[in-house]
Amino acid sequence: MILTAILMLITLALIFLWVPTEKNLGISQRIFYYHVPIAWIGMLSIIIVAISSVVYLIRDNHIWDAIALSAAEIGVILMTGVIITGAIWGKLTWGVWWTWDPKLTTTLILWFIFIAYLLMRARASSSLQGARIAAFIALIGAIDAPVIYMSTIWWRTTHPGLNIGPLAEQGSLDFRMGITILFSVLTFSVFFVYILIERFKLRKSELIVESLYNKKF
Numbered sequence: 001m002i003l004t005a006i007l008m009l010i011t012l013a014l015i016f017l018w019v020p021t022e023k024n025l026g027i028s029q030r031i032f033y034y035h036v037p038i039a040w041i042g043m044l045s046i047i048i049v050a051i052s053s054v055v056y057l058i059r060d061n062h063i064w065d066a067i068a069l070s071a072a073e074i075g076v077i078l079m080t081g082v083i084i085t086g087a088i089w090g091k092l093t094w095g096v097w098w099t100w101d102p103k104l105t106t107t108l109i110l111w112f113i114f115i116a117y118l119l120m121r122a123r124a125s126s127s128l129q130g131a132r133i134a135a136f137i138a139l140i141g142a143i144d145a146p147v148i149y150m151s152t153i154w155w156r157t158t159h160p161g162l163n164i165g166p167l168a169e170q171g172s173l174d175f176r177m178g179i180t181i182l183f184s185v186l187t188f189s190v191f192f193v194y195i196l197i198e199r200f201k202l203r204k205s206e207l208i209v210e211s212l213y214n215k216k217f
Contacts, residue, residue, distance in 0.1 A: 003190060004187075004190055004191045004194050007186070007187040007191075008187055010183070011183060011184050014180045014183060014184075015033045015180060016030070018176060018180065019033070019174075019176050019177055019180040020176060022177075025093060028093055031085050031089045033180055033181055035082060035085040035089060036185070037187070037189075038078045039079075039082045039148075041192045042075055042078035042081075042082055043145040043148060043149070044145075044192075045071045045078060045114075046071075046075055046138060046145055047142050047145055048071040049071045049072045049117065049138040049141065049142075050139050050141060050142035051142075052065070052067040052068035053065070053068045053131065053139075054139070056068060056135070057135055062207055065131055067196075067200055068134075069203060072114060072118055072121075074196060076114035076115060076118060079114055083107065083111060086107070101157050102151040102152075102155040102157050103152055103157055106144055106147050107148055109144055110145065113138075113144060116137050117134045117141070120134045121134050
């Protein structure tokens with residue numbers, strides 16, 4: 001927690017005190033340093049959910065199911081943040097809160113996938129049935145994640161091109177901008193791991209309580 005707090009403070013200093021203001025987008029471009037990291041980690045979350053769900057179904061180990069559910073709960077919060085920050089940036093830059101751009105649309109689909117996963121877990125007649133159907137939903141989300149990343153390459157889009165990752169456009173960012181976005185990704189990644197571990201611990205405690213309750217009644 002202390003490490004996360006320190007990294008967050010450094011990230012804020014980089015964003016508001018060190019990195020230059022983008023000449024075309026102006027101050028609105030600083031949203032980018034929050035929007036991109038949580039988008040990356042949100043996509044990573046659904047992949048963790050999918051892998052953990054499949055391993056759970058194969059090994060029937062509730063530890064993996066706890067990881068999947070924990071990652072899904074964090075993932076839906078992250079993707080909500082992505083949509084909100086994206087809408088704010090879109091209003092400032094494009095003059096509209098939303099447009100059916102391929103990247104935005106596939107991102108919204110991932111948000112709905114997270115919602116569907118959590119609803120299935122909550123509403124299924126049995127936990128095993130819910131886990132099985134939810135695992136299938138998570139696999140669809142894991143397919144959607146790379147589609148989101150590739151959307152600006154595959155389709156005509158008004159969304160900015162790729163700035164980070166293996167297919168990022170060379171020289172698309174000023175050096176200080178590049179350092180800041182990478183540090184921001186690192187910061188939010190550490191924060192994600194911390195929250196995931198804490199939620200996982202809580203989920204294990206919930207499972208113990210449920211087990212004791214079922215034995216008693």
